[in-house]
Amino acid sequence: MPLSVVEQIAQVVESRLDAMIDNAINYTIDVLEVVRPTRFGDFTPKDRQVVLVQGPQEMLAELSHPGNPPAQAFRQIFQIRCHVMGSERSTETIDELLNQFQSDIVKAITSAGSTWHTFGGLAIDAQFMSVEYVSADGGIDGVNCPLAVTYRTDEDDLTQVRG
Numbered sequence: 746m747p748l749s750v751v752e753q754i755a756q757v758v759e760s761r762l763d764a765m766i767d768n769a770i771n772y773t774i775d776v777l778e779v780v781r782p783t784r785f786g787d788f789t790p791k792d793r794q795v796v797l798v799q800g801p802q803e804m805l806a807e808l809s810h811p812g813n814p815p816a817q818a819f820r821q822i823f824q825i826r827c828h829v830m831g832s833e834r835s836t837e838t839i840d841e842l843l844n845q846f847q848s849d850i851v852k853a854i855t856s857a858g859s860t861w862h863t864f865g866g867l868a869i870d871a872q873f874m875s876v877e878y879v880s881a882d883g884g885i886d887g888v889n890c891p892l893a894v895t896y897r898t899d900e901d902d903l904t905q906v907r908g
Contacts, residue, residue, distance in 0.1 A: 749898075755823065758892065762779045764853055771852070778795070797825055812907075814902070816897045820893055825891070827847070846888055868895060870895040876888055877889040
């Protein structure tokens with residue numbers, strides 16, 4: 746059974762983030778794991794963990810077009826949440842860690858070169874949105890790097906990519 750286009754894009758995003766694990770040669774942050782949570786979460790936040798979840802999706806009527814079948818355009822937000830829970834004795838500033846984490850996330854996602862934003866022909870555009878800092882227990886625990894991906898499908902078959 747074919748996967749929906751948005752799920753295929755999610756898998757490409759996840760695979761690009763997975764490339765950061767144990768890759769100190771190319772990335773400053775030594776990523777422990779990349780997680781796509783199940784319905785009940787089934788993960789414990791850990792230091793230098795990346796959690797990938799889908800955020801809101803919107804239909805883009807201005808990018809949809811007629812045809813047989815018509816093409817519908819969507820913008821899917823992927824929340825790329827980076828946890829930083831280091832030692833209280835660490836001399837690294839939290840800002841430094843979060844800046845490096847964000848930089849590494851952008852580098853990993855855009856690693857496919859000048860056509861990174863098409864995710865192998867599945868999307869028509871992608872762009873990073875404003876970073877959000879995540880706070881808990883009185884301190885900053887991480888950074889969320891939202892990624893907006895625009896793609897098109899057949900109106901009656903969300904597994905069919907449309908250009």
